[in-house]
Amino acid sequence: MVQTGGNMSDIRVRGYTILKAAEYLQTATADGQESKRIVDGLSPPLKDALRTATPASWLPVSHVSEVFRGIAALGKGDEQRTRDILIGCGTYLGTEATNTFLRLVMRMLTPGIFAKKLPSFWSRDSTGGRYEVELGERSMVCRLLEMEEFHHITPVSVGYVTFALKAMGKTVERTTLHGWSLATPSASTTWYEVHWKS
Numbered sequence: 001m002v003q004t005g006g007n008m009s010d011i012r013v014r015g016y017t018i019l020k021a022a023e024y025l026q027t028a029t030a031d032g033q034e035s036k037r038i039v040d041g042l043s044p045p046l047k048d049a050l051r052t053a054t055p056a057s058w059l060p061v062s063h064v065s066e067v068f069r070g071i072a073a074l075g076k077g078d079e080q081r082t083r084d085i086l087i088g089c090g091t092y093l094g095t096e097a098t099n100t101f102l103r104l105v106m107r108m109l110t111p112g113i114f115a116k117k118l119p120s121f122w123s124r125d126s127t128g129g130r131y132e133v134e135l136g137e138r139s140m141v142c143r144l145l146e147m148e149e150f151h152h153i154t155p156v157s158v159g160y161v162t163f164a165l166k167a168m169g170k171t172v173e174r175t176t177l178h179g180w181s182l183a184t185p186s187a188s189t190t191w192y193e194v195h196w197k198s
Contacts, residue, residue: 011128011149013064015049015057017093021067021156022050024092028085029074038070061128065151065186072152072185079182083155087175090159094167097160109168111196115140118161129153138198140165143191154180154190161194170196 026035042050046063053059071089075082109117115135122131129147133140142161147153154177162172172194179190 011061011126012058013061013127014055014125015053015059016055016096017125018059018064018067019050019053019055020093020096021064021071021089024089025067025071025074028071028088034074038073042066042070058127061126061149065149068150068152068156069185072182075182077182082182083177083180086152086155087159087162090156090161091163092159093156094160094163109164111135111140111165111168111170114164114168118142139193139195141191141193143189145189147190148186148188151185152180153186154192158192158194165194165196170198172196 022039026032026039029035043066046066049057049059049063068086068089071085072082074085112135115133118133119131122129129150130145132143132145134143140161142157144150144154144157158175158177162175165172174195176193177190178192179187180192
C-alpha cells in the first residue's frame with residue numbers, strides 16, 4: 001500500500017466498523033459464491049483480526065479499507081452498482097450503530113443536532129480523518145478531510161448519513177457525491193450533499 005506522508009499508517013478504527021462491514025460483505029449480494037471468493041482472498045492479518053477483534057478493539061485503517069475494497073469488488077467494475085453497494089454498507093453500519101450507543105440518541109436527534117454531532121461520532125470510532133458539515137434548510141454538505149487512507153469511505157458515509165436522516169423521519173430526495181470514483185476511491189478531500197423533505 002502506498003503511504004501518503006505523515007503518520008497516516010498510524011490511524012486506527014474501532015473493531016465494530018470492520019466486523020460489521022465484513023458481515024455486510026458476506027451478505028451483500030444474492031450470489032453468496034462471489035462474496036465467499038472475496039472473503040477467502042482477504043489478507044491473513046485481516047482474517048486474523050476478523051476472528052479475534054472485539055467491537056471496541058482499535059484496528060489498523062488498512063483493515064477497513066481492505067474490507068471496503070472487497071465490497072467495491074462486488075460491483076464488478078460498474079461504478080453505479082459499486083456506489084449503491086457501498087452506500088448499502090453505510091446503511092448497514094448505521095443500522096448497527098442505532099442498535100447500540102445511538103439508539104436513545106437517535107430519538108432526540110434533529111438534522112441540526114446530527115450535523116453538529118457527526119464529527120464527534122466519527123472521532124469516537126477513528127483516530128484519523130475528520131468531517132466538516134454544513135447544514136442548509138433541507139440539505140447537508142459533508143466534507144471528508146484527510147481521509148486518503150480510507151478507501152471508498154465517501155459512499156459508505158452517504159449510506160450512514162441517509163440512514164440517520166430516515167431514522168429521524170426525513171424523506172431523502174437525492175444525494176450527490178463529489179471526488180469519489182472507482183479510479184479515485186479516496187482523496188484528501190471528498191464531499192457529498194444530501195437533500196431531504198421534512
